[in-house]
Amino acid sequence: MANWLFVTIMALLLAPVYLWCFKALPGERWQIICAIPVKKMIDGTWQGLNLTYYGLFNAMALCAAVTLVLILTAAAGIDFGIFSAIITVLLGVCLPGSRLIARWVEKKPYTFSVGAASFLGIVLGPWLVLLVEAAAKHFLSISFETMAVVSALMVGYTLGEGIGRLACISFGCCYGRPMDQMPPVVQRYFLWIAFTYTGDTKKIAYAHQLGGKRIFAIQAVTAVLYSLGALAGTLLYLHGHYPGAYFFCLLVTQGWRFLSEFLRSDYRGDRKISVYQIMSLLTIPYAVLVGLVFPSSATEIDILAGLHILWNPAAILFLQALWITMFIRTGRSHVTGSALSFHVYPDRV
DSSP, X not given: OHHHHHHXXXXXXXXXXXXXXXXXXXXXXXXXXXXXXXXXXXXXXXXXXXXXXXHHHHHHXXXXXXXXXXXXXXXXXXXXXXXXHHHXXXXXXXXXXXXXXXXXXXXXXXXXXXXXXXXXXXXXXHHHHHHHHHHHHHHTXXXXXXXXXXXHHHHHHHHHHHHHHHHHHHHTOSOBOBGGGSOHHHHHHHGGGOEEOOOTTSHHHXXXXXXXXXXXXXHHHHHHHHHHHHHHHHHHHHTTOHHHHHXXXXXXXXXXXXXXXXXXXXXXXXXXXXXXXXXXXXXXXXXXXXXXXXXXXXXXXXXXXXXXXXXXXXXXXXXXXXXXXXXXXXXXXXXXOEEEOOOOOGGGX
């Protein structure tokens, strides 16, 4: 009963957030949080550093994903120290590596790709977990089930991917095709959730001049689909079906990543089938291999045991550090600028 209640509360928390974000974030107001003056110019204005909602939602997505992984692994009896070591190693490899892959695919120096990061995480994650397990067993005499961690990582990643689509809506990237270019059946049933972006600094405006037009809300569809996948994966995990949760969430995310790019207009390379789509397809048979290499025994898990970890001050500080790091890394805009000026109100002196 507690497992179902936990998943239901997750759904109830996400639903109103998504409804508001789908309505508000395409607007010009919701791209830049603030601008920080960094250098005074000759004309007396200041050059500003823009901090974006893209970074804010990415930081929220990462923290939500890691929090879910933390709860699930704690429910499976995995020590917090082991958990933090795995997350640190995984992010330390995937975040820098994803930028290199994105630059290679998109031929742009200032870019970041969640698709590249997820591919690295899916491919390297099980082996990094195995490496940490071997080190923990050798130096600390601590052992744990590898598949329990790998499965939890996949479930958390699915939730993070869903929430992370809000960052794309705010920035105006990863956008769908104009509704008038979509098949008639899509125009008929999905016109009511089409996005209309405003603001010249949205990527959709300066990259494809699609500002002000009705666009298929591919990010919203992805956010809902991935979040539902994460909720189902959480239930499977809490019932001890680690391989099932792992493969289900991977199939939802990577299968939809392959299909959804046919409905998008943003640049993903010059090929008809992009490098990211090829990566997503390759992960599916790879996941079958992972399931065979890392066997698992089905055990019932009580979510209440996992929730107790949130009372650990070290866990709270770890999540805060991740949030700050991700916001600083992805929240500083490299493609938009600002000019600031300051003045005094004479009638208030």
